[in-house]
Amino acid sequence: MTTRRQMLLATGAAGVVLALGGKGAFAADAATAFIDDLGGRAIAVLADDSLSADQREADFRDLFLTAFDVPAIGAFVLGRWRRSATPEQIEEFNRLYTIDVVKTYSRRLSQYAGEQLQTLGSQPQGDNTLVHSQIVSPKGGAPVVVDWLLSGNPGSYQIVDVVIENLSMRNAQREDFSSVIGNGGMDALLAGLKKKNGVS
Amino acid sequence: MTQDRENARAVVAVRPARRRFGRLLAAGMAILLIAGVSTGCAKRPPASDVEAVAEFERRNDPVEPLNRYFFELNRFFDYMALKPVAVVYRSIVPDRVQNGVRNFLNNLRTPIILANDLLQGDLARARITTARFITNTIAGVGGFYDFASRIGYPRHDEDFGQTLAVWGVGEGPYLVLPLIGPRPPRDLVGLGVDQLFDPLTYVLPANDAEVVGYGLLAADIIDSRARGIDAFEEIEASSLDLYATIRNLYRQRRAAAIENRDDGRADTTLVPAQ
Numbered sequence: 001m002t003t004r005r006q007m008l009l010a011t012g013a014a015g016v017v018l019a020l021g022g023k024g025a026f027a028a029d030a031a032t033a034f035i036d037d038l039g040g041r042a043i044a045v046l047a048d049d050s051l052s053a054d055q056r057e058a059d060f061r062d063l064f065l066t067a068f069d070v071p072a073i074g075a076f077v078l079g080r081w082r083r084s085a086t087p088e089q090i091e092e093f094n095r096l097y098t099i100d101v102v103k104t105y106s107r108r109l110s111q112y113a114g115e116q117l118q119t120l121g122s123q124p125q126g127d128n129t130l131v132h133s134q135i136v137s138p139k140g141g142a143p144v145v146v147d148w149l150l151s152g153n154p155g156s157y158q159i160v161d162v163v164i165e166n167l168s169m170r171n172a173q174r175e176d177f178s179s180v181i182g183n184g185g186m187d188a189l190l191a192g193l194k195k196k197n198g199v200s
Numbered sequence: 201m202t203q204d205r206e207n208a209r210a211v212v213a214v215r216p217a218r219r220r221f222g223r224l225l226a227a228g229m230a231i232l233l234i235a236g237v238s239t240g241c242a243k244r245p246p247a248s249d250v251e252a253v254a255e256f257e258r259r260n261d262p263v264e265p266l267n268r269y270f271f272e273l274n275r276f277f278d279y280m281a282l283k284p285v286a287v288v289y290r291s292i293v294p295d296r297v298q299n300g301v302r303n304f305l306n307n308l309r310t311p312i313i314l315a316n317d318l319l320q321g322d323l324a325r326a327r328i329t330t331a332r333f334i335t336n337t338i339a340g341v342g343g344f345y346d347f348a349s350r351i352g353y354p355r356h357d358e359d360f361g362q363t364l365a366v367w368g369v370g371e372g373p374y375l376v377l378p379l380i381g382p383r384p385p386r387d388l389v390g391l392g393v394d395q396l397f398d399p400l401t402y403v404l405p406a407n408d409a410e411v412v413g414y415g416l417l418a419a420d421i422i423d424s425r426a427r428g429i430d431a432f433e434e435i436e437a438s439s440l441d442l443y444a445t446i447r448n449l450y451r452q453r454r455a456a457a458i459e460n461r462d463d464g465r466a467d468t469t470l471v472p473a474q
Binding site: 080104107108111139141165166167168171172173175176177178179180182183189192193196 | 255259299434440443455461
């Protein structure tokens with residue numbers, strides 16, 4: 001009886017080692033580990049019932065602002081308009097865009113319903129690194145493919161683009177902002193960002 | 201002979217109502233078009249502003265005011281009719297049935313996908329399309345169950361717009377049409393040619409069963425819209441100029457579909473009506 005139990009335990013332990021080993025093989029690459037870790041921390045903040053709403057929002061803010069290179073994304077989405085804007089407008093844009101990024105990703109996370117983020121490895125893309133992942137819904141159905149474009153090196157990675165089902169978010173946003181600025185100038189964009197995020 | 205003539209008369213007796221509806225629709229479209237055309241064209245920036253000209257050309261949207269007009273019109277139709285129906289459909293029809301409907305419609309699309317696989321010279325994908333059709337029609341009970349995906353034949357989509365792109369035809373200027381949504385000339389031609397590849401285009405009218413075709417089309421539109429509800433609300437919430445964002449996303453999605461970077465989902469994940 002004992003031997004049987006020992007055998008069961010040993011088999012179980014081997015299974016755990018195999019499972020960890022399998023996961024370790026993916027996480028061996030630092031960029032993939034970065035996204036894995038980020039997903040885990042976001043879920044941890046979501047799952048922590050002891051946090052007040054304000055505290056949770058503050059935690060998300062810290063998480064996003066370290067993980068995303070908001071100034072770089074902001075510069076990308078402004079494109080050519082950046083050069084014709086005044087320093088005051090740029091400063092105001094950076095302030096509002098930071099609020100916007102935090103709001104957008106908080107909203108997306110608030111719809112969280114038990115989905116799992118599975119990383120699938122990475123590949124270099126120019127000077128950057130692209131991490132592949134998919135989001136699997138507990139309800140079943142086809143997983144959503146999400147790619148994360150990272151700048152920097154191991155230890156200093158930051159997200160510069162999120163590509164959902166082959167759709168680059170920064171690319172879409174650049175066209176969005178460019179259209180607003182083209183029609184009403186930089187001030188129209190700043191007013192639009194204020195209105196959208198309910199800030200002054 | 202007399203039998204035939206009687207049939208012909210019976211058909212004639214049914215047709216007028218349909219034709220009247222068609223005429224009404226055509227007249228409505230004509231009025232909308234005239235109202236839209238009066239909005240004019242997009243202004244080309246002066247040649248001295250090199251960057252602005254480059255952006256104008258990249259945007260490739262010479263009839264932007266007209267497109268925006270139809271875009272808003274489609275949004276209004278969506279708000280008044282399509283979205284409410286899709287919301288109800290999503291909430292009362294069980295997930296299993298919804299997936300069955302989607303699988304069934306996907307299976308019916310096989311001839312179009314196969315024709316375009318072959319026209320693109322992609323024999324490997326044509327083989328998968330054929331294997332899927334046989335598997336799902338038989339083991340998937342007429343296509344309601346996607347058994348093929350489970351045994352290593354994943355779904356992909358193709359259309360003649362993509363085939364034209366593979367042949368080197370450019371997309372052309374951006375175009376938004378009433379009810380149909382974004383369809384630049386290449387994809388509009390593709391939509392028409394795909395109808396010719398579809399046996400149902402010939403089979404249904406020959407059996408005086410066009411109504412089945414309308415039913416399938418309605419199911420397709422409602423199911424696609426229902427699947428896009430959350431994604432589209434997220435896009436609405438995160439963009440300032442929804443029209444410009446959708447224009448960009450449409451082109452990114454088509455590029456992914458043409459290069460087969462998607463798993464055939466690029467054509468169904470976003471709202472078709474927009």
